Amino acid sequence: MLQFYDLPQTAMSKQTMQSSGGAGPHVAVLAYPFGSHPSPLLAITRGLASAAPNALFSFLCPGKCNSSQQVPSNVRVYNVWDGAPTGNALEDIASFMKVELAIFKKGVEVAVAETETGRKLSCLVSDAFVRVGKEIAEENGVAWVTFFASGAASLSSHVYTDLIRQKFRVAGIATGEDETLDFIPGMSNVRIRDLPEGIVSGDLESSFGRMLYQMSQELHQATAVFVNSFEELHPSITKDMESKLKKLLSVGPLVFSTPPATVPDSHGCLPWLDKQKPATVAYISFGSGAIPPPNELIAIAEALEASRLPFVWSLRDQAKQHLPKGFVDSANGMVVPWAPQIDVLAHGAVGVFITHGGFNSMLESIASEVPMIVRPFFGDHMINGRMVEAVWEIGVVVKGGIFTKNDTMNCLDMALAQEKGSKWRKNLKAIKEMALTAVGPQGSSAKNFKALLDLVSN
Template sequence: MQKQQSSGGAGPHVAILTYPFGSHAPPLFAVTRGLASAAPNALFSFLFPGKCNSLATSQQVPSNIKVYNVWDGAPEGNGMKDIESFMRVELAVFKKGVEVAVAETGRKLSCLVSDAFVRVGKEIAEENGVAWVTFFASGAASLSSHVYTDLIRQHYGTAAGEDETLNFIPGMSNVRIRDLPEGIVTGDLQSGFCRMLHEMSKELHQATAVFINSCEELHPTITDDMKSKFKKLLSVGPLVFSTPPATVPDSHGCLPWLDKQKPATVAYIAFGAAVIPPPNELVALAEALEASRLPFIWSLRDKGKEHLPSGFVDSANGMVVPWAPQMDVLSHGAVGVFISHGGFASMLETIASEVPMIVRPFFGDHMINGRMVEAVWEIGVVVKGGIFTKNDIMNCLDMALAQENGRKWRKNLKAIKEMALTAVGPQGSSAKNFKALLDLVSSY
């Protein structure tokens, strides 16, 4: 357990329980930073289930945030095994973490915020007699798909055709069964993880508030519908605009290399921290990049590089790096297309940078995010069949960089970005929702 100096004194004390997988923790930490800056008399104990927490060391952290690393069985890269291990210990880990935070700070808990995937948040809030506020890390479309799990199962069963649509759910008529996250009608519905998702979908309405990293204008019909399902639904983002990430070192020289490229010609490729495409798809992507002769930056961990064709890494046309400062790269004028897994945070970053997307979804909310990109907002394309092939990648690259599709996507991106900037502005919907969230968690 990482110890922090005691703050003592009176005032609100908010505990934040985070989910240690995927991209869940960074946006929740960004919200916490914003809340802490706006409520200096409140204390925020950020409980992170990991061996180390780079979130607190990579950016300016208000002094009223205390970060606790509360679990030494942190993710080891074993996928579902790590998640199942966490689910077995999360209640004990977070209960102990809250006890330590209360004892060290000398402040009684006044509110508990938890990631929606941390199912024990409701129980711990009830035990402490405080309000339970929960954060859903993806967007309104993904939230709706979980909330309507039982209705979808009743409507289609678990053997629905992949192209059946959710036209009986407000705002979801463009979403197909194949776009849904696992655990709704696909996957092992009896697994611990899928049962957790189902139970989550039935309990969220009990939270004092649910907040998401999006703005109401991105999904107006879905948002209005979700507001009727919860006590409060607060869209407080996109955080990439209101609480931008801290500048990080460009340790592999991506930006100077981009400075030498022509405007809107570079393909940036990254699949997040949890995904590496299978070897045959890595080869297909590499061959497509070689054949197209496009300049590129590919953020790829070393265990993925070993599958690339001989000599590709030393290609004069691009860079293969183990890590890239993604927001800085995307916002560089030389980048013309983003090849991505379709994670929600990456999708918001592509909107902020006005860069069209080519999406190869893998799991979770990737499929529904890709559907939003392609069929709803029209800011990019999903690879054919959801799998990389050389010819399809080359076709997608041509669409984004040379055809009318790309020009249309960039025009739509600009309009969506302006809408999002208005939402986080002083009189915008997200700014008002953030104030409501602040009032909720800082009341004492």
């Protein structure tokens, strides 16, 4: 059975929905429910709704959507049934993909019916990983605008999938992992090994692999593709992608342009940080979808202990059992199940961020000028890490992509004590200044946001 319901804390009142009637545009937004995908899409929806108060936005999110963001009254957030979650990411994705067409088509019908006069859709926005977005837009006779949740480098790697496979996949096997993509504009520092799974590596015939390939073939058909980035971060790649897509709109970083509401510091991270010296604390977090294996958790803990560094480690409770005995009670730091990441990174005591290299986390680290130590896991993590280390020079990727005690200690020393760390902070400052200019009144992201607003609200 398919279930649809408004989130009480974010839904429009019935009176507001009815009074909106048939006046003004109605935009359906289809979110991809895994990882950090829903949050930035909800943030940009919030920004668009604030700028277009006569438009109605129906935000459809499978599963338990993050509803902590405060949204304008012309945004309705729906949770929709997405199958029975198992906790196994690959199984949950496969389950979702079997039902996504049915749940989103039904969701759009419900969203239209809940307005007094059946306010029909005027535009459909979908996460690029929602493979049915184009189909539902066509069925409703409206423009299809899609959101790519990572940056321009990852986008380029998907757009060029066919060419990359022709060069680096022989008899079904990926080859030349250390070869670079110097034949693609702006990608000369990216190696085959840095590419997301589903391009030349991984199970290309899995449901997820087929979805990625379908996406690579259809992105150029979207009325526009928008990303949570800014043109100046990837100038050559952005220019090239503008020639491959109908319209590419870099509208971020959202951490500046549409900052999320303040969240409670339920574990007291910030008061603890207040007691530490400036730029001395290591903050460790691997996002919502990744946990290093036990041997790597131990290596991180041993490196922190040996370095005597103060730390804040956001780590799920079930993973704490793998840490060395007594480590959780260490006087040097705190291990918490969740931390208010943006606020923690912005605190002057934090000097380095040990991260998985997710694009949102990377932008948040740039916003706070905190160097990164990247341990990639999957998806865009590898290519983001490569950009951090080899292109922007604002951090380092752990050797071999695996934490060891000695390498982690070396990385921490680079970030906090060596001249290289000073260079990283100087580069971070320059990139942050470019980002602030981009979201400013005459900046590239501000102009692109206006273009996106015109597309979805007219």
